[in-house]
Amino acid sequence: MHDDERVLAANAKFYSAFxxxxxxxxxxxxxxxxxxxxxxxxxxxxxxxxxxLASWRSILSGPGAPPITCADAVAHVLGDTAFVLCIxxxxxxxxIATNVFIREDGEWKLVHHHASGMARxxxxxxxxxxxxxxxxxxxH
Amino acid sequence: MHDDERVLAANAKFYSAFxxxxxxxxxxxxxxxxxxxxxxxxxxxxxxxxxxLASWRSILSGPGAPPITCADAVAHVLGDTAFVLCIxxxxxxxxIATNVFIREDGEWKLVHHHASGMARxxxxxxxxxxxxxxxxxxxH
Numbered sequence: 001m002h003d004d005e006r007v008l009a010a011n012a013k014f015y016s017a018f019x020x021x022x023x024x025x026x027x028x029x030x031x032x033x034x035x036x037x038x039x040x041x042x043x044x045x046x047x048x049x050x051x052x053l054a055s056w057r058s059i060l061s062g063p064g065a066p067p068i069t070c071a072d073a074v075a076h077v078l079g080d081t082a083f084v085l086c087i088x089x090x091x092x093x094x095x096i097a098t099n100v101f102i103r104e105d106g107e108w109k110l111v112h113h114h115a116s117g118m119a120r121x122x123x124x125x126x127x128x129x130x131x132x133x134x135x136x137x138x139x140h
Numbered sequence: 141m142h143d144d145e146r147v148l149a150a151n152a153k154f155y156s157a158f159x160x161x162x163x164x165x166x167x168x169x170x171x172x173x174x175x176x177x178x179x180x181x182x183x184x185x186x187x188x189x190x191x192x193l194a195s196w197r198s199i200l201s202g203p204g205a206p207p208i209t210c211a212d213a214v215a216h217v218l219g220d221t222a223f224v225l226c227i228x229x230x231x232x233x234x235x236i237a238t239n240v241f242i243r244e245d246g247e248w249k250l251v252h253h254h255a256s257g258m259a260r261x262x263x264x265x266x267x268x269x270x271x272x273x274x275x276x277x278x279x280h
Contacts, residue, residue, distance in 0.1 A: 034216075034218060035216050037216065037223075037225055039225070039236055039238065039256075041256070042256075042257060042258060043258070044236065044258060045214075045225045045236060047214070047225075074185075074187070076174075076175050076177065076251070076252070078174060078220075078221045078242050078251065079219070079220055079221065080218075080219055080220075080221075081218045081219065081220075081221035083177075083240055083251075083252055085177055085179070085185045085187075085252075096179055096184065096185060096254075098179065098238055098240075098252065098254040100223055100238075100240065102218050111216070111218065111223075112216070112223055112225075112238065114236075114238040114254050114256070116179075116181070116182075116254070116256030116257065117182060117256065117257070118182060118183070118184060
């Protein structure tokens with residue numbers, strides 16, 4: 001198995017844990033020694049394994065935890081680090097995610113997750129300026 | 141200078157090029173050999189140096205290119221790769237960015253930029269579900 005396949009398998013484990021609302025499986029996905037971080041859609045960054053895993057326990061145990069699937073995952077391997085870009089599909093919305101992995105004890109582990117809203121058009125229009133996708137109406 | 145300082149200096153160069161609308165300086169920030177990617181706020185991912193730099197030329201030459209400053213940058217160095225989380229301030233909105241760097245020919249170069257909308261509250265509320273910051277009203 002090539003590294004990009006291993007990275008994509010680790011990425012798939014993350015979404016399996018998410019979809020199954022399995023907090024233990026989610027904890028196993030994240031790196032144990034490397035410093036981790038997480039940006040949930042619209043939120044300020046969380047840093048450190050304790051804060052990140054606490055946020056996931058809250059998400060996975062909440063009544064609003066959405067069903068989620070991952071699509072179009074592409075891995076970019078950079079030696080012992082890699083990042084994956086993929087689409088997250090939950091009902092009525094698509095998100096885009098950057099997931100950064102590191103090889104820790106021979107296994108690819110997640111060190112950073114950044115998910116955010118995405119236009120639903122299938123095409124890739126040229127952006128003409130760096131602007132937010134909408135402001136964050138639900139949060140203001 | 142430690143690696144985290146070097147990475148933060150590379151991150152600062154990215155925002156200097158952005159603020160100065162300097163397409164040549166922007167091109168110099170990005171890796172030449174490693175595969176690059178970019179997620180502008182709300183857009184689908186762009187992959188490959190040509191597509192990414194074309195998007196930046198379009199952004200930097202457009203009449204709507206916003207003044208931008210970077211704040212609260214924190215570097216996470218993972219050997220020869222690193223990622224930076226920082227806040228992007230443009231008028232009336234704050235974005236959050238993940239910037240991934242690789243050491244290429246002894247210099248830290250950008251391989252991935254992911255920017256998205258962020259709540260403007262200074263606190264870090266606990267997210268209770270993985271939901272988008274808003275839907276993407278300007279794009280639908």
